[in-house]
Amino acid sequence: MLVPLGNWADPKKRRLMAVEAATSRDEERLLELLEVYLFTKGRKKSATSPETLKTYRVGVRDFLAWAWPPGAPGPKVPILKATSDDLDRWVSELLTLGGHLDENAGPLAPATVQTYLSGVRAFYRALAWAGAAEFPEDVHAPSDPTPREERRPALPFSLYRELLAHLEGEEVEKVRDRALVRVMGEAGLRIGEAVALDVSDYDPAERTLVVRRGKGGKRRTVPISRGVAADLERWLWIREGLARPAETAIFVNVKGPRGKGARTSADMVRRRLNRYYAELGFPRRYRGAHLLRHTAGTRFYKASGDLHLTARLLGHQNVNTSAIYAKMDLGDLRALVDRLDEEEGKG
Secondary structure: OOOOOHHHHOHHHHHHHHHHHHHOOOHHHHHHHHHHHHHHOOOOHHHOOHHHHHHHHHHHHHHHHHHOOOOOOOOOOOHHHOOHHHHHHHHHHHHHOOOOOOOOOOOOOHHHHHHHHHHHHHHHHHHHHOOOOOOOOOOOOOOOOOOHHHHOOOOOHHHHHHHHHHOOOOOHHHHHHHHHHHHHHOOOOOHHHHHOOEHHHEEOOOOEEEEOOOHHHOOEEEEOOHHHHHHHHHHHHHHOOOOOOOOOEOOEOOOOOOOOOOEOOHHHHHHHHHHHHHHHOOOOOOOOOHHHHHHHHHHHHHHHOOHHHHHHHHOOOOHHHHOOHHHHOOHHHHHHHHHHHHHHHHO
């Protein structure tokens, strides 16, 4: 949610507030400036996703911990005078030593560092907008030698079927989670899109879900299969007795003195999914929620052979983004090498 503009709307007060926050290491005020900037001046403005904002905040917090460690009397690197060389040193430490918020985390992956750096670039654009600092130029994110399809794999369909089987039964949380998994793993919704769904976004007659604010604030209508619809309607029938009176969300919490009946959070879904993966003994490379969307993408492409159709279903603006799903499914490659093995055996 956008924080109130308050004094950030006044250029003179904005500069004073930014300088005071930077020179006193007021982390929350600096993050507030970042958020106001993203929502008012950023490329996507109010369409900035909560997930983007969350990761940007982590990147900025890590940079602040590096430039001015918590509890230190003063900064190692003055925040308002940081140069491109300073940011390059920070990036180098992330890649070799690890983040500064968790000393035991170890070196960060290039993709994570790229996200952190994007957040810090946005932070310095916010400071420049406030007239408090210059934007450091010529800072480049590290390249990742690992192909994208290897970094963020799809959950193989055989494991996906195991997951669905694990979620069968009458346990209320599993009924909800099965519907959630199918919405992501078969309709291809991102986790943020799934938890943002309202009851009014589902049309049972048409068997469609309306994603009102997808990535970049884009809206799309997604058809779902009869099987997905059946699991979703089973959950919706149970939800009627759980949801708080004014709650509009499709997916709500089942337990908890404070959260029962309220909209389910993305973090909670990730935790539950990772618990299920561990219970099933899935390899550690299969963790998180996004791989379910990748599972949907590979199935869309394999069934259709049409990147444009796959892009439309997944809400990709550029069809090239969908091309990754043509590379993710190892099934065809596995069939090829097995066929070669059989041919060599005949020879």
